[in-house]
Amino acid sequence: MTNYQKLEARFRQISALEDLRSIAGWDEAVMMPAGGGPSRGRSLSELGTIIQNLSTEPQLKDWLEGAEGETNQFNDWQKANLREMRRIYLEQTAIPVELNQKLILARMTCEQKWRQLRAKNDWAGFLPHLQELLNLTREMYQGLSKVFGLPVYDTALNMYSRGLNEKIVETLFTRLRSELPGLIESVLAKQKHEHVIFPLGEFPMHAQKTLGLELMQAVGFSMDHGRLDESHHPFCGGTPRDVRITTRYNQNEFVSSLMGVLHETGHALYEQHLPEAWLGQPVGSSAGMSIHESQSLFMEMQVCRSREFMEFAFPYIERFMGPHMDNKEALTPDNLHKLVTRAKRGLIRVDADEVTYPAHVILRFEIERDLLLDKWPLKELPTVWNEKMKGLLGLSTLGNDKNGCMQDVHWPSGAFGYFPAYTFGAVIAAQLFKALESQIPDIRQKIGKGDLASVRQWLNDQIWSQGSLYSTQELVEKATGPLSADPFLNHLNKRYLNAH
Amino acid sequence: MTNYQKLEARFRQISALEDLRSIAGWDEAVMMPAGGGPSRGRSLSELGTIIQNLSTEPQLKDWLEGAEGETNQFNDWQKANLREMRRIYLEQTAIPVELNQKLILARMTCEQKWRQLRAKNDWAGFLPHLQELLNLTREMYQGLSKVFGLPVYDTALNMYSRGLNEKIVETLFTRLRSELPGLIESVLAKQKHEHVIFPLGEFPMHAQKTLGLELMQAVGFSMDHGRLDESHHPFCGGTPRDVRITTRYNQNEFVSSLMGVLHETGHALYEQHLPEAWLGQPVGSSAGMSIHESQSLFMEMQVCRSREFMEFAFPYIERFMGPHMDNKEALTPDNLHKLVTRAKRGLIRVDADEVTYPAHVILRFEIERDLLLDKWPLKELPTVWNEKMKGLLGLSTLGNDKNGCMQDVHWPSGAFGYFPAYTFGAVIAAQLFKALESQIPDIRQKIGKGDLASVRQWLNDQIWSQGSLYSTQELVEKATGPLSADPFLNHLNKRYLNAH
Incomplete structure (x- = not known):
């Protein structure tokens, strides 16, 4: 040998x-x-x-x-x-x-x-x-940092997304810091006058599970190589040939769980399609957490929260949730689409919509970078958090650390350097979708019919089949050109403000 | 160190x-x-x-x-x-x-x-x-056999039940061979004239599972240290602090699954009560398969199929199965007890009642002993099986190897030497129950009230807490005196023929 x-x-x-x-x-x-x-x-x-x-x-x-x-x-x-x-x-x-x-x-x-x-x-x-x-x-x-010859915070970023560094993050986040506050303001102003009907009823867990199973398979999840179960915190685990995704159910509200299932399905499809020939070898595993999040957010945000997908999903939702709904007038593709694109300023990252989500990440990025470089004492964290939260979303967490700096499991489990992956994922997902649409102009019509074969084929060619052959940016660049915030901002403007 | x-x-x-x-x-x-x-x-x-x-x-x-x-x-x-x-x-x-x-x-x-x-x-x-x-x-x-200085078949027996040997097995089985055929004949003749009502209905799996969970906990299973699930072949697995038992459900018949759950609960209680201080060490594990089967059969046969237990279990069965039963007249403790003590000659070991079960084991013991000693060519197995089956239970398996010599997973998985453990388990269970009853004379009344605390305390003292400190016979002897077929035969005579 x-x-x-x-x-x-x-x-x-x-x-x-x-x-x-x-x-x-x-x-x-x-x-x-x-x-x-x-x-x-x-x-x-x-x-x-x-x-x-x-x-x-x-x-x-x-x-x-x-x-x-x-x-x-x-x-x-x-x-x-x-x-x-x-x-x-x-x-x-x-x-x-x-x-x-x-x-x-x-x-x-x-x-x-x-x-x-x-x-x-x-x-x-x-x-x-x-x-x-x-x-x-x-x-x-x-x-x-010494072994790899990188600055300390770059080392942390590299742990989760190979190739990412502070400069790249700072460049992207500077752009988002300047554009998002105005965008959020406009979106909330617009949605204030929108008529949305929230579905009322008791939606049995079993029916919600059936709906989730139907739609996750419709978008491509192989039940021969995976399962759907329940857990307190939803996640995608298991192994590439046996991917275990989880969700949690709320009897009074089915949309969050359904979108959660489709988000995890995005992660799962990536795992289920990693290159067979290289499974078990380092290069056969995924290309890191920014790319992984880009796949879940591609599925959830780009595909499943689109107006077109709601057209396809509507009969499923009608069939499985309809019988349990008190206000059947909520059951239209249009109203359901409004529901899944509702924006709101809130304290909790995991409950945030795609418009306000980057603010939660930027806050954590600024803080964890400072903490790793020991810029200020940890005991000031609640104060710093509160100030940044007021600055970014106008909300106070004073005396509410539970829903402030203590809300996430990441830091308590030692995952400093992870958070930027969420927003890089969202930005990459938008950039991938833009490239896909330029190559397959009728992709939205296909999504409207639930025909995701060409979506999967394209993601497979560009991302899934590549394992960790390339770094985060190399992989994005090969598929779509240099990483940019434009497609993400355009996507938000288009979806939330009908702007082009 | x-x-x-x-x-x-x-x-x-x-x-x-x-x-x-x-x-x-x-x-x-x-x-x-x-x-x-x-x-x-x-x-x-x-x-x-x-x-x-x-x-x-x-x-x-x-x-x-x-x-x-x-x-x-x-x-x-x-x-x-x-x-x-x-x-x-x-x-x-x-x-x-x-x-x-x-x-x-x-x-x-x-x-x-x-x-x-x-x-x-x-x-x-x-x-x-x-x-x-x-x-x-x-x-x-x-x-x-050479390493341990034991005959070949004794080595096989020892693999599953430490201390067991051919002579002990042969002595017990000789007794059973001579007593059981007449007993089976009498039991079947008696039951021929008994009026039993078989419950009809569609019993949803969910309701059956709830019933199983209620009764397994009532007899002592700790859900903090275990689970109940479904599998194709019921088993007791997991670890002593996390015991996983399984069952399978038949929508048209709930008694088998329920008794299966209580059987596995017997195994589980043993595991859940192995000596905490010695967990992780060889001496902290169970004392082998004969003792393990004695614990499952103690729970299933001695406790749960008794007339007294049916009195206790009846309200549970009425509550969870009643609503799905078409012929409510089947719902009496007396009729349910007749159901769980119904005897029948059959081809399949796992479906056998406690009266005919030993015949299935004796047949396999005689055959596997011969096979390990190479007494006759394996190709004759179907013929030998058929002859013994006719001799023991009067049934033919000619051309029906599926339900004859091919019915069990044991030999195909290499487990030659295991089978006697089932009948030793049944015999030991009866002997343990007799000893328990002599020490706690009102134990049957307690069982009738579902008060199993003293049953568990006694089993814990005699068996569970002992880990594998002793060999099979030593453990039995310390608890109840020398191993004997009498308590088992008396138990069958009493339960099935009202004889004393």
Whole structure:
């Protein structure tokens, strides 16, 4: 075996074990009874140690160095695979074992404390736990920063979206900061006079689930390679050949859950179509979280919240929700489309519409960057949050940390550097849709008929089949040209203000 | 660390990984979409290799030898734990790696072929696969036989019920062979004139599930440490702190599923009450399959199919099944008790009642013992099966191998030596109940009120809390005196013939 072949065998082994970890994680969130927690924790920690050892053994270094001498006959996939292997190995070994153990413990503790203390709006009690985790995370990023020769915050961004850096984010966000406030103002003013009918009724979970299953399959989800279940926080988990998406149901309101299912379906389609030949290898996995979010938001925002898709979805909604609706006049494609494009300033990111969502992300970006660079003490977080929230959306979170700086699980679980991926996802999704429409001019008519075959084919060619061959920007650029905020802003203007 | 402490750490590690394997196995049977199969297979094979390596590393031999010198301060649990560790290590290392790999492959192939070919009643097509597996299994047992200094079939019995041997089985089965045919005859003659009303109706799965959940909790199942789901073949899986039981539902008949749930609950209670302090160590696991079956049959046969339990269960059945029943006259405790004690000669073991069940086991015991000793060619199996079936139950399986020698998954999955555990379970259950009744004379009245606290306390003291401290017979003997067929035969006589 060549060195490269040894590496492939090792990463195949690691991937097979990661798959088990992923299924066990899904099980924990969806199936496990509470009393199974402690022993599950021990099992996952044992598996984690084994995976960690397999990823950091000294012989990997020899194989990586040896493989450098074998690249003259490599194709692009093999070259990219070796690049990814090296990156993973460096990431894994750059963090000292002791720091890593402290981080695992601190993440677990901080997330558990967050669950308890957020409910009690107890920032003071939560602060020391977040402080501890922030310190350790900063130390980790400082270490990685040296190994990869990148600034600290760029290292954090790279952890979730390969190739992203502060300058790119700042450029995009500067544009959004200047354009969005006016746009939000206009959208809200326009919608104020719109007549929307909110569907009233009790919508049984079983009927909502059937509706979700019908539409997720209609847009392309393969039930032979996945499932739909319920969990407290919706997510897309499992493995590429067995994708597990979840949602939650509210008996009084079915639109949020349905759109949530279609959002996760966007993630799932990406996973289900990753290149078969490279599954189990680093280059066969997705191209990072910005691209992943672009796929879920492409499906949710570009396709499923469009006026055309509502034409297609309407008979399904009528069939499964109609019998439970008290005000049947809410049941028109037009009214349903108004419902799924309703904008509102709010405190909670996960409840935000696509017009106000970037404000939530910009706020978090500015804060987490400062925190990683230790620009101001963590104890000021509630004050800073409140000020930025007032500036961006005109809302106060004073004394309401539960719905302010304590609302998200990301920081309490150590995910500093993740948030920009949401808005990059939205911007990339709009840019992809624009490119698709320029190549297939009648794509909206097709969507109106529920004919998404050409949408899937195009996404497959441009994104899904590419695994992590390219960095975030390379991938976008190859598909659509340089990354720009224009398509996203045009999309919002067109959808919400009928402007062209 | 002492050698013994090193062993404890290693077995704790193995157990944590076995727990994951168990949850992944449950997921495969209950949750996984079909398309997830191949990648799940790779994941489980990878995990299996890791567990195998952890269990057979040469340093374990050193630790085991070293630990022998440390036993002077051991308590009984530590001594038994070391004994179990040694047994497991010997079992794992006695089988040559190459043979083991062939066995894993042959089991998988044979079970898959069995699923396809049983449906087609194709014995000729199935024979070569079973032959291959039988040969390899015989070779394995021959190897183990030398290591443990036991006859070949005793080695097979020991694999599933520690301490059991052919002589003990033969003694018990000789008694049953002589007593049961007459008993079956009398029971069937008596029941011929009994008036039983079979409940008619369509019983929704959801209502059946609710009934099952209510009654399994009433007898003591902790939902904080377990779940109830559906699967094609009912089983009890998961881990001691997270026990997953399954059942299947038939819309036209609810009694089988309900009794199945209560049977699996018997298994589950044992697992949920294994000694907390020794979980993760060999001595903390159950005392083998005969004892395990005794716990499920204790719950199902001794407790739940009793006239007294039906008094307690009746209001539950009335509440959840009543609304779906066309002939409400079937709804009396008396009639329901007749239903759950109905006997019938049949071809299928899993459908058999407790009176005819031992005949199915005796047949399989006689055959598998011969097969492991190569007494006659495997190709004669259908003929031998048919002859024994005619002799034991007066039924022919000629040309009906699907419901004859191809009906069970055990041999196709390599489990030669398992079957006697079912009848030992039934016999032990009766003996345990007799002992319990002699110590708590009003136990039947308590059962009639659904007050099972003292049943559980007694089983916990005698069986559950003992882990695998003792062998099958030692455990029974400590709780109730020497193993005997009398309590079982008395139980059948009393329940089915009103004899005392």
